Amino acid sequence: MRDLLPEYDRLTATGEPVGRAVVTSVWGSAPRPEGSSMLATRDGVMAGSVSGGCVESATALEIAEAIGRGSPKLVTFGVSDEKAWEVGLACGGTIKVLVEPGVRPEVLAAARGDGGEVLATVTEGAGAGGSARVLADGAVEGALAGVPAERLRAAALDALRRERSATVTLETPAGAATVFLEVFPRQPRLVIFGGVHIAVALVPLAQLLGYRTIVADGRQAFLTRERFPEADELILAWPEEAFGQIGLDASCYICILSHDPKFDEPALRLALRSPAAYIGAIGSRKTQAARREWLRSEGFTEEEIARVHGPIGLELGGRQPAETALAILAEMTAVRYQGGSGTGEQRGGGAVPA
Amino acid sequence: MRDLLPEYDRLTATGEPVGRAVVTSVWGSAPRPEGSSMLATRDGVMAGSVSGGCVESATALEIAEAIGRGSPKLVTFGVSDEKAWEVGLACGGTIKVLVEPGVRPEVLAAARGDGGEVLATVTEGAGAGGSARVLADGAVEGALAGVPAERLRAAALDALRRERSATVTLETPAGAATVFLEVFPRQPRLVIFGGVHIAVALVPLAQLLGYRTIVADGRQAFLTRERFPEADELILAWPEEAFGQIGLDASCYICILSHDPKFDEPALRLALRSPAAYIGAIGSRKTQAARREWLRSEGFTEEEIARVHGPIGLELGGRQPAETALAILAEMTAVRYQGGSGTGEQRGGGAVPA
Numbered sequence A, B: 001m002r003d004l005l006p007e008y009d010r011l012t013a014t015g016e017p018v019g020r021a022v023v024t025s026v027w028g029s030a031p032r033p034e035g036s037s038m039l040a041t042r043d044g045v046m047a048g049s050v051s052g053g054c055v056e057s058a059t060a061l062e063i064a065e066a067i068g069r070g071s072p073k074l075v076t077f078g079v080s081d082e083k084a085w086e087v088g089l090a091c092g093g094t095i096k097v098l099v100e101p102g103v104r105p106e107v108l109a110a111a112r113g114d115g116g117e118v119l120a121t122v123t124e125g126a127g128a129g130g131s132a133r134v135l136a137d138g139a140v141e142g143a144l145a146g147v148p149a150e151r152l153r154a155a156a157l158d159a160l161r162r163e164r165s166a167t168v169t170l171e172t173p174a175g176a177a178t179v180f181l182e183v184f185p186r187q188p189r190l191v192i193f194g195g196v197h198i199a200v201a202l203v204p205l206a207q208l209l210g211y212r213t214i215v216a217d218g219r220q221a222f223l224t225r226e227r228f229p230e231a232d233e234l235i236l237a238w239p240e241e242a243f244g245q246i247g248l249d250a251s252c253y254i255c256i257l258s259h260d261p262k263f264d265e266p267a268l269r270l271a272l273r274s275p276a277a278y279i280g281a282i283g284s285r286k287t288q289a290a291r292r293e294w295l296r297s298e299g300f301t302e303e304e305i306a307r308v309h310g311p312i313g314l315e316l317g318g319r320q321p322a323e324t325a326l327a328i329l330a331e332m333t334a335v336r337y338q339g340g341s342g343t344g345e346q347r348g349g350g351a352v353p354a
Helices: A002-012 A056-069 A081-087 A105-112 A149-161 A197-208 A239-246 A261-272 A285-297 A321-338 A344-348 B002-012 B056-069 B081-087 B105-112 B149-161 B197-208 B239-246 B261-272 B285-297 B321-338
Strands: A018-028 A037-041 A046-048 A073-079 A093-100 A117-125 A131-135 A166-172 A175-184 A189-193 A212-217 A233-236 A252-256 A278-281 B019-028 B037-040 B046-048 B073-079 B093-100 B117-125 B131-135 B166-172 B175-184 B189-193 B212-217 B233-236 B252-256 B278-281
Touching (some): A002 A037, A018 A056, A056 A093, A105 A117, A149 A166, A197 A212, A197 A321, A212 A239, A239 A261, A261 A278, B002 B046, B019 B056, B046 B056, B093 B117, B149 B175, B189 B261, B233 B239, B239 B261, B278 B321
Parallel strands (some): B189 B212, B252 B278
Antiparallel strands (some): A018 A037, A117 A131, B019 B037, B019 B093, B037 B046, B117 B175, B166 B175
16 A cells, blocks of 8 residues: 555545545465555546456446445455456456445554554454554554454454455454455665665665665765755664664665775674574685674674675676666575565566566 | 766866876776776876775775876786775775776767777786777777787677676687776666556666666556656557567567556567566566466467566565666566576575675
8 A cells, every 4th residue: 555655645536536445455476465455546547456457447437436425345256267267358367356435544544654563353243343552562553343462462463463454354253254454564774884886776675665765975076966856864874873873673674885894894793683584795715704704703603694695686697786686686586575485486486476 | 887988078177187096907896897987187086996995095096196197007906805905995805906097089989878898908918908899799990909800809708798798718820818898888768568657667766777768658648757757768559569669679678567558468469579687567477477377378489588587676574666667677687697597595585786
């Protein structure tokens, strides 16, 4: 939903009511995951996507009907692969879509916020229509009729950790409730130490991927606004001060790029003592070996040292700054969604299920 | 050099002379490849990079001296890995840099042009300072003293094919000439059929990677300027007409994303009959199997069918449109620089030599 905010604002500016459809469940090889949203007006002006082009027109009609009716509806679109090929659809899968006459205020607030929360909505069964909010710290606001808060909390935090919206079935005294957990992940932060050429290329790419971008360097010449016109934050400081100011946490993806041990070493030490989601460090294989040796001498364990991705980035083969930046971002993405466990073989085969 | 044109224009607008340094040779794990360029004024204002931060300051001084002197100079920067770590450099490698008092007109023209050419400059030995130009069709403009045109042509076209600047040694009656071949590749073109959500995310990413972006679709609703504000070209047409207009050639990276066989099938047929550098097609594994079956029935050989990358994109794990777009671009890059032969295992290990 977050990516549709500009389009939501544009569509509502005309005064027209804007309804929403959101994918709550998928089976088979559905083109878009749970949480994918689409907006539409009664006139059929649409934005976003629930199936990458397969059933958008039908969904727009459902939204128009929901606006007219003033009430939500759960709609199932199912197409088998063979059938799909015949009738002109290449989706292959089944999706359930919650069609609503408007975008609920709590959805808008969550989409506009910093993230780190889950909105739970009962879509079928006991207490249908009820909703509640679960925050990253475990706080539950509101309640779903008959669902113990601890059950809801556990399911929501699991979805939040996996950064993936999902539908779950929760038992209540009045029977099973089908609950859609819409996840609004905390915005990931790209923390770069070293405003080098690759950093210049990495910032705009990472912004397109939804990262908040922070570039730090101890060297003024590397950290000008001319070099980083779009960076969200520039911090002229040594690693201790810069990382302290940022507050390294699990939302941080740290790239250490300064090429200068007097910055890289303290930056690496601090990164390894943080719960950062990703730590990458530039340097050749030889440099990496020397660096690992140094980290051992600093008392870091092999397991800790293994958190450092270096040479940084997947080996895609390009050598231009933008290509190196792409390789870094691809590695960050692979680590983000596979918990760092994906080997090259597993992830190299080419398989976007879309 | 191409990426520095905006900065070149900005720097020269002040009337200050702007000199250039370009990497002509690298040994060991140098952070930036041959052809990497840096600009500087006499006051030390700089742009671009020859070593990712290692020797930029020293290079800026060399450029300032070249401007004062009015003549070029070949400079070697060498640092061993152990030494580098001690003295505050993490480069590990040796680079040769051609430092020039200005950007030569032929370099500017090539950088501003469509690409597909190589500028050859004798940096050392017989005929030092001489230069010539080799075009993609093999035409040679100018000559290097004593170097047969066919020898120069062969070396230049080889570098152009690999999209990589290089220094070669060519024999002349007066002895060996060291020749720097500065490659200006033809700008790659991203050709998307199907203006779906993933295409919307792919266009700005590909532009940051230097692609000219062309989106075609037979459906007006998918092809609005609102959806693609930055695309270089939008073509509302069926595949036959669209691809005919584009003129598919070896500079084309084709992504077939329409989700609709009535577009995808003719698009795929035309793509496979073209010399395109990359062909990717969206769809689940099941869809891909059905598609391969259909291609066989159309008479395509297994070798031809193997050109189609599908499911499209490296498997990085993200499922948002921008993440799928990133996975596609990562796959295009891997194919571009490894001739499509890189398996997941080879390229998945993470190793940007920077």
